[in-house]
Amino acid sequence: MTDARTIDYDKMVPHVRAAPYPLLFATISGAHLYGFPSPDSDFDLRGVHLLPLKTVVGLEDGEQPIEREGVYDGLEIDLVTHDVGKFFGLMLKRNGYVLEQVFSPLIVHSTPEHEELKSIAQGCITRHHAHHYLGFAATQWKLFAKETPPRVKPLLYVYRVLLTGIHLMRSGEVESNLVTLNENARLSYIDELIDCKQTGPEKGTLDAADLEFHTHEFERLVRQLEEAHEQSELPEIPSARPALNDLLVRIRLNGCGE
Template sequence: MKHVRMHPFPLVFATISGAHLYGFPSPDSDFDLRGVHLLPLSTVLGLDGGRETVEKEGIYDELEIDLVTHDAAKFFKLMLRRNGYVLEQIFSPLVVSTTPEHDELKTIAADCITRHHAHHYLGFAATQWRLFHKESPPRVKPLLYVFRVLLTGIHLMRTGVVEANLGTLNEDARLSYLDDLMRQKLEGPEKATLASADLAFYESEYQRLIAALEAEYDRSQLPELPSARDALNDLLVRLRMKSHEVASE
């Protein structure tokens, strides 16, 4: 993809996130690309620090692209927090650019998963629920995001596996109303409003899934803390040295 090839720094990986990853892109949805870039060794050793985050938007190959990448050091630090976004980006099956280090990162990321990632999904669901209630008429997208993150969190607490696709998650959850909501989003515009809105029903389902995620958090056997710091540090050093050696050739 041209947008990725034009990135100013080498990429460790770039994957597709957003509605395409979640399984409900509208025909006019843009493509959200997320990933990790690598700043030069000379830059990170200096006082300026370099561009920790690179954001690029544009239309390339007739596709609307939103690309956001973080330098490896910043991204790795996010992995050591209860940040579900970065884990979803690493494990996204929609890969645009990859390296052997990306595969290594997937292995290391498994040791970053803790039971406290439940708080990330609870917090994001609450934010999207407020957005859903604020808009009139209500939109399909924030409601789908609410249910997607709650089911992702429940699945993570139960299995230790990051799964962001709502269709896949619903194979276990079997919530028929999600199939209808996804169909509305898939067939309509990005800002589609609900064809019909039984707000009391969605409120009850929101509260039920919140309670379910909290219960899974309480009984989760996942670790309290990540154990991947040393492995991430080692990978970062090797990435910096490798990049410097390539640049010196």
């Protein structure tokens, strides 16, 4: 499991400060958040920026999204941010990916509004987020299955996505770290796959003979997620729209981090 204390956040701050607009937050996503970074994994930073008021009230959409890549003190960093209005709209859809960014414990930059947003975001979670994770898992499985030989990295993404979805349906909690998720799932092969990726190169591969086993596991976990969706007591629709709207108006008028 990635320990937040072992990440050198200070090296990432210059990249975040160079963003063209004020940031509501910037958190670490990708393999570091998911608990299986390789020695050569880059840092995927995701967040929310605030476009100038004169831009959003006019006819132009502004720059959407903003992507910045660079190497800072030896760290390869990829920063992608969306304007606050766009991001809040995504939160009201069945988009688990943006919720994972909000709740990421690996925080490079935060504001009081980010803390408020984390509280509001709980009201964005619905049982229909299962569809996001089912679709995401299917896409990742296609990436895994089409390669010869199959790589460990996309397979870990498959399992991470499925276990995140199952956990969300059962608990209402957004958990992205595969190591933490596997404490409950207890899939004996997860630790071995993570070790293979972390101790080897980013493009580490599997024996093709393992494909049949993982195909059965993929199908089993898909069924488990579908069942968790059917049995979930999460709400049908988000309740957070009024609170998100109020926060958005305040941020537009007053800025963030004040």
